[in-house]
Amino acid sequence: MxxxxxxxxxxxxxxxxxxxxxxxxxxxxxxxxxxxxxxxxxxxxxxxxxxxxxxxxxxxxxxxxxxxxxxxxxxxxxxxxxxxxxxxxxxxxxxxxxxxxxxxxxxxxxxxxxxxxxxxxxxxxxxxxxxxxxxxxxxxxxKRLIEEELVRSRAELDALQASLDNVRHETLNDQLTTLASRRHFDEAFERAIAGTRESGAPLSLLFTDIDHFKSFNDRYGHQTGDHVLRLVALAVKQNVREQDTACRYGGEEFAVILPGTAAAEAMVIGEEIRAAVMGREFRRRASGEKLRPVTISIGIASFLPGDTASSLIERADRCLYRAKSSGRNLVMSDDGQPLRERA
Structure with missing residues (x-):
């Protein structure tokens, strides 16, 4: 009660x-x-x-x-x-x-x-x-002030995120050629190696270098040299597939990671890139003067059991060196035989 x-x-x-x-x-x-x-x-x-x-x-x-x-x-x-x-x-x-x-x-x-x-x-x-x-x-x-502060903070966070995205884009992309940067190559190549070890799928690495580029720069100047780098990068980009990763490896040297690609197919892709560069006409932007022909040499190595990223890069680099020492303007693979030669 x-x-x-x-x-x-x-x-x-x-x-x-x-x-x-x-x-x-x-x-x-x-x-x-x-x-x-x-x-x-x-x-x-x-x-x-x-x-x-x-x-x-x-x-x-x-x-x-x-x-x-x-x-x-x-x-x-x-x-x-x-x-x-x-x-x-x-x-x-x-x-x-x-x-x-x-x-x-x-x-x-x-x-x-x-x-x-x-x-x-x-x-x-x-x-x-x-x-x-x-x-x-x-x-x-x-409450109104807090809401305004939240709006400002959100705007600042959005601006910071955009800035970070730009920095990341600049870090992972080469500004001159628009290809992926060397840092991007290092990360992507490690992932490709791990994927190949896990799946057993083939993997090839293509290295390319512009022939006599130093003398070309000395003769025509660095601005014209940069123009040539951009055009060679464009030829590389236009002749690789969506799953491939084309990078500026350093200087006038480019690298292409070719996942799911055996040596024979990689040689065909390399030849298409080489022919595309050789068939392009180069002129000075300012004067329109026709420049001497530009050629590239290419070395290709394919993944073997026990390979690491370093060992595969070393073999591809050796193939590139053999292509240059064998007369340049050709594609050389692990087997030591060029696909085609050009005088």
Whole structure:
């Protein structure tokens, strides 16, 4: 059995809540009642400050104010009844003090409503209103500032990400030729070696070098030399497949990783690249002067059991050296025989 004091306290809170609704000309709807019941009980100090502040500043609570307060302070409350659905028994017919109040909550609230209507009590605590409005607006201002800071931080993060992407792109791509950089080659080649070891698929590595490039640079100048590098890189790019990785290995030397490619097929690709470069006409950009023919030499090595990245690179480099020492402008593979020779 509940103590009569508990019932009387709750009935008093109910009267205070209903009186406040009437005072402020608010409909006695469940959410409004629950809000002012909590207000009267003092269980939510911030709610009391919020309500008092709005009343002191504005003189009344708007629908928007009520909606905001209910969202903030009645998070988990859901009252399913409206006041016209509750029985309005007179206060004298309310359950006795010895009866459990929880068994007739609706009757108790109705009785409290009738009593509050009869005695016409009004409560107004105007002193705290300005503090409430100031606190509420201060919170809103802080929220606005935080949101602005989040927007700025997001913009800064986006700019930083774009900058990092640019740095990564510049790191992994050669700016002059637009082919992959030496760093990209090192990473991609290690992955290709690991993939070949795991799958058993063939793998070939192609090295190419521009013949007599130093003398070409000395004769025509570095700007023209850079133009030749870009055109040779374009010929390489146009004659490899989507799964291949073409890189500027260093200086006038290029490398192409050919996954899933055996030696014979790699030789064909190398010959196509060599022929494409030899068949291209080179001219000075400024004057249009026709330059001497540009040729390249190519060395190709294919993966063998026990190979590492270093050993495969060393073998491809030896093949390139043999191509140059054998007269240049040709493709040389591991077997020591050129695919074709050009005078």
């Amino acid at each position: 509940k103590d009569s004091g508990d019932f009387l306290r709750k009935a008093s809170l109910a009267r205070a809540a209903l009186a406040a609704l009437e005072q402020h000309d608010l409909a006695p709807e469940p959410q409004n009642y629950a809000l002012f019941y909590a207000y009267a009980s003092g269980s939510e100090p911030l709610l009391k400050e919020a309500v008092d502040g709005i009343l002191r500043e504005e003189g009344a609570l708007s629908r928007a104010d009520l909606a905001m307060l209910c969202r903030a302070f009645l998070r988990d409350q859901a009252l399913g009844l409206t006041w016209h659905e509750l029985p309005l028994d007179p206060i004298g017919n309310a359950p006795s003090a010895s009866r459990d109040a929880t068994t007739s909550a609706a009757a108790a609230l109705s009785a409290a409503h009738a009593a509050a209507t009869r005695n016409g009590s009004r409560t107004a605590t105007i002193d705290l209103v300005r503090r409430l409005v100031a606190a509420t607006r201060s919170i809103e201002e802080r």
